[in-house]
Amino acid sequence: MERNDENSESLNSIESLFSGRFNKRNITKIIFIALVAISMSLYHLYTAGFGTLEAWQQRSITLCFILILIPLVYPTKTKSKHFNIAFDALFFMLAILSIVYTLTVYPDTLFRETSPNQNDLIYGSIMIILILEGTRRTVGYFLTAIILISVLYSFLGNYFPGMLSHPGFGLERVVATFYNSTSGMFGTVLGAMSNYIILFIIFGAFLLKSKAGEMFIDLAYGLTGSKVGGPAKVSTVASGLMGMIQGAAVSNVATTGALTIPLMKKVGYKPHFAGGVEAASSSGGQLMPPIMGASAFIIATNLQVPYIKIAFYAIAPALLYYIAIYFMVHFEAKKQNLLGLPKNELPNVWKILKEYWFLMLPVFLIILLLVMGYSPQFAGFYSIIGIVIVSLLKNDTRMKLKDILSALEVGARNSISIGVICAAAGLLIGSITLSGLGLKISTIVLGLTDESMILTLLVVMVTAIVLGMGMPTVSAYIIASVLAVPALVDLGINPISAHFFVLFFAIMSNVTPPVAVAAYTGAAIANANPNKTGFSALNITLGAFTIPYMFVYSPSLIMQGSISEITLSIITALLGILAITSSIQGWAIKKMKIYERFGGGISSILLISPNLLLSIIGILALLIVMGVHLFRIQRNNQLELTSNKE
Numbered sequence: 001m002e003r004n005d006e007n008s009e010s011l012n013s014i015e016s017l018f019s020g021r022f023n024k025r026n027i028t029k030i031i032f033i034a035l036v037a038i039s040m041s042l043y044h045l046y047t048a049g050f051g052t053l054e055a056w057q058q059r060s061i062t063l064c065f066i067l068i069l070i071p072l073v074y075p076t077k078t079k080s081k082h083f084n085i086a087f088d089a090l091f092f093m094l095a096i097l098s099i100v101y102t103l104t105v106y107p108d109t110l111f112r113e114t115s116p117n118q119n120d121l122i123y124g125s126i127m128i129i130l131i132l133e134g135t136r137r138t139v140g141y142f143l144t145a146i147i148l149i150s151v152l153y154s155f156l157g158n159y160f161p162g163m164l165s166h167p168g169f170g171l172e173r174v175v176a177t178f179y180n181s182t183s184g185m186f187g188t189v190l191g192a193m194s195n196y197i198i199l200f201i202i203f204g205a206f207l208l209k210s211k212a213g214e215m216f217i218d219l220a221y222g223l224t225g226s227k228v229g230g231p232a233k234v235s236t237v238a239s240g241l242m243g244m245i246q247g248a249a250v251s252n253v254a255t256t257g258a259l260t261i262p263l264m265k266k267v268g269y270k271p272h273f274a275g276g277v278e279a280a281s282s283s284g285g286q287l288m289p290p291i292m293g294a295s296a297f298i299i300a301t302n303l304q305v306p307y308i309k310i311a312f313y314a315i316a317p318a319l320l321y322y323i324a325i326y327f328m329v330h331f332e333a334k335k336q337n338l339l340g341l342p343k344n345e346l347p348n349v350w351k352i353l354k355e356y357w358f359l360m361l362p363v364f365l366i367i368l369l370l371v372m373g374y375s376p377q378f379a380g381f382y383s384i385i386g387i388v389i390v391s392l393l394k395n396d397t398r399m400k401l402k403d404i405l406s407a408l409e410v411g412a413r414n415s416i417s418i419g420v421i422c423a424a425a426g427l428l429i430g431s432i433t434l435s436g437l438g439l440k441i442s443t444i445v446l447g448l449t450d451e452s453m454i455l456t457l458l459v460v461m462v463t464a465i466v467l468g469m470g471m472p473t474v475s476a477y478i479i480a481s482v483l484a485v486p487a488l489v490d491l492g493i494n495p496i497s498a499h500f501f502v503l504f505f506a507i508m509s510n511v512t513p514p515v516a517v518a519a520y521t522g523a524a525i526a527n528a529n530p531n532k533t534g535f536s537a538l539n540i541t542l543g544a545f546t547i548p549y550m551f552v553y554s555p556s557l558i559m560q561g562s563i564s565e566i567t568l569s570i571i572t573a574l575l576g577i578l579a580i581t582s583s584i585q586g587w588a589i590k591k592m593k594i595y596e597r598f599g600g601g602i603s604s605i606l607l608i609s610p611n612l613l614l615s616i617i618g619i620l621a622l623l624i625v626m627g628v629h630l631f632r633i634q635r636n637n638q639l640e641l642t643s644n645k646e
Contacts, residue, residue: 013037014406033072037412038405040065044198045384048377052195056110059186060102062194065412066419067095067130073416074137095130098123113180121171124179128427131185135424138417143471146479147424150431151178157435163444166435177430184430185423189478192301193415193422197294199380201418202411203366204246204291206384208255209407210391210399212359215352216241217256221341222349229333230340231263232274236281236329240322243285245363247293248414249473249510249518252282257525265526268338272529275522276511276536280325283510283518283541286473287318287503290367294418295477295506297376299499302481308370313496313558316570317504317547320557324543324577331585358393362386418474425478432482442486453491457552460484461505468509469516476506494555504548511537543581546608550576554610572615576607579622588626590633599625 013034043061052058071088078084101123102109112120128151136144154174157166178184182191207213220238227233238256246252257278264274286293289311296314300307332338362383369379391399399407432438449455463484468476480502488498510518513534523533550573551557556565557573582588583600592600599621606618 014402014409029072033069034405034409036065036068036072037409040069040412040415041198041202041408044194045202045381048195048199048381052377054107055182055191056186057103057106059182059190059194060106062198062419063127063185063190063423064095064099064103066416066423067099067134068092069412069416070134070137070420071095073413074134076137091130091133094126098126098130102127109180113176116172116176116180120180121175124175125171127185128175128178131420131423131427134420138420139471139475142469143421143424143475147427150428153437154431154434163440164437166437169434174434177434178427183426183433185426187426187429188301189298189425189429190419190422192297193294193419196297196300196307196376196380197418197422198411198415199377199384200247200291200297201294201415202408203362203380203384203387205407205411205414206387206399206404207245207359207362209403209410210359210387211356211397212245212362212387213242213255215356215359216245217259218347218352219349222347222352224340225346226340226343227330228340229267229269229329229336229338231260231267232269232277232329232333232338233326233340235260235264235278236322236325239278239281239285240288240318243282243288243291245291247286247288247291247296249279249283249286249507250521251414252285253278253518253521253525256282257522261522261525263341267341268336270528271526272523272532273332273536275526275528275533276519276538276540277325277329277522278525279511279516279519279522279533279537280328280540281322282522283507283537284318284321284325284544286507287314287321289314289318290363290370293507294422294474295503298422298474298478299481299503302499303495306370306373307376308367311367311370313500313560316557316559316566316573317500317551320547320550320570320573320577321544323574324547324581325540327578327581328540328543328585331582331587335585335587335591355394356397358390359397361390417472421472421475421478425475428479429482438482438486441483442490445484445487446490451491453493456487456491457501457549460488460502461548464502464505465509465512468506469512469514472517473503473506473510476509477503480506493552494558494560496558496560497552497555500558501548501552508541508545511541513538539584542584543577546576546580546604547573550608553608556610568612568615569610572607572618575619575622576604579607579618579625580604588629590629592629593632596625596629599628 013030047053047058071091076084076087101119109120116124132144132148135147154169156168158168217238220234220241224230224233224237235256238260239252242252242256261274261278264277265271292311292314296310297307300310365386366379366383369382370376388399388404391397445456445459449459464476464480467480481499484502485498489495510516511534513531516534516537519534519537520530523530526533554569555561556569559566579600582592583597586592586597603618603621603625606614606621609615
């Protein structure tokens with residue numbers, strides 16, 4: 001299973017130092033980790049506020065911080081203590097040596113882009129090895145194996161069969177691409193991490209330290225806690241709100257699940273279902289604007305559009321996702337006759353907003369600055385400062401020095417795995433560019449599917465899910481997008497729809513067994529069987545699986561079209577989601593018959609189509625299904641009434 005820095009340690013160095021809960025023998029290491037992590041965050045805040053360095057230099061410094069922190073935050077864990085210490089020390093020393101060389105030879109390295117010297121070959125090779133080992137430690141073996149194969153493919157292309165074959169390249173050409181240029185480890189993906197992603201991760205850490213996360217959870221309780229099956233709906237709404245400021249599935253589960261899962265169990269939900277609801281709800285946070293997952297920034301970089309546009313395009317898919325989850329838990333609650341929580345035990349929404357409304361200002365500020373055309377660096381920098389300022393308005397939200405330092409450290413820690421993934425992705429992209437593999441894969445995929453759009457979409461869906469089972473969303477998205485998006489675009493699919501399609505199913509891998517990381521986290525909190533929790537999470541998200549097909553066939557769902565087209569698409573999408581979720585759960589107003597479920601499923605498929613006639617037929621089919629359902633219920637009620645009178 002992959003490791004994830006979001007939960008690598010429950011207590012960060014600053015918190016442990018101020019609380020006194022630390023091992024005195026490791027005090028030097030604890031202080032050093034805190035200093036490096038805080039320095040990393042401060043460096044990126046400084047460059048965001050006062051100007052970034054040249055691309056290669058800016059990205060290399062980001063990678064330097066990451067490589068230094070990896071052996072400290074992710075130490076080797078074998079049975080031999082001496083081996084662990086020696087191996088970590090070797091990693092650390094090689095990281096320092098390669099970093100010193102990398103920083104001191106700039107900009108001469110770039111001038112040798114086509115002909116690296118002997119030192120470039122040595123230190124470039126060391127950096128490649130360190131990135132591979134760092135990927136193994138932070139993410140796991142699956143992604144490491146893929147990156148290693150891509151590196152070897154650059155050397156050994158002549159041994160591959162058919163269309164996959166290429167002449168193969170020597171060490172000089174490979175290092176020149178991977179190290180001496182911005183086409184490899186220091187490529188645009190790491191650039192997105194260095195310039196944008198880390199700032200939004202730090203922003204989320206600051207918001208959580210200012211109690212904004214607690215406010216969002218309280219709002220969710222106040223809004224939905226008293227409804228049928230209330231705690232499950234609280235989980236859905238709270239995870240969506242948390243996703244707005246924290247685009248990471250596992251940490252979202254850990255944050256909101258600790259409160260919502262016990263309450264779901266208390267009102268009668270089975271433990272595996274409670275864990276599944278939280279996993280499904282938290283996974284969608286990576287789609288929720290304004291702070292989406294790291295993949296959204298990479299989409300913006302790939303499409304060369306402002307990030308705020310990507311966030312804008314994601315509004316409808318994200319809301320539709322959460323509506324689908326909400327319907328699924330609602331119908332489940334109706335089936336089990338699960339009531340909500342007493343209103344007198346729930347927070348008052350208006351009181352929360354009255355007392356803590358100011359905590360939302362930094363979120364509005366970051367949106368406003370992006371809409372006004374300011375860069376993500378500028379928006380992130382001043383919004384983080386804004387969090388500290390607005391937190392001063394109340395005693396219980398006021399960020400003290402230890403809170404600020406802790407947020408800086410947490411922001412850096414949570415950036416480690418994403419940063420090394422971005423560097424590793426650069427190696428993969430460099431290999432694909434060097435070998436011309438991208439065009440070959442596109443040709444192979446289209447050949448296998450005979451250029452059928454639906455078959456190609458199904459192949460890409462399965463590919464993204466399978467890749468995501470062994471790695472985080474961002475790495476699954478990067479690999480699947482590099483390999484699959486060109487094929488989708490060749491079929492005439494809107495490039496934005498193509499990227500969002502891949503991203504959506506990379507996210508779904510968090511809840512798709514046999515390796516469903518978000519579901520396993522929910523299972524741990526719920527004390528439930530991980531596999532049962534994973535299948536529960538998958539079942540809860542099944543209604544949302546139609547959404548990517550909707551915006552592929554109808555790009556107006558991602559705001560590509562006129563207002564009337566967008567409005568019609570959203571209405572038909574909502575009806576389609578209602579139809580598919582009720583059919584999956586087998587419940588509408590009462591339990592549905594098999595023919596009613598079948599009819600609902602057919603109507604949802606028809607509603608996916610952008611064709612107006614098919615949409616009308618789909619709506620009519622849904623109305624007929626609901627009419628039959630209501631008629632049957634009314635008839636049964638009359639029969640029961642007659643029987644009771646007799």
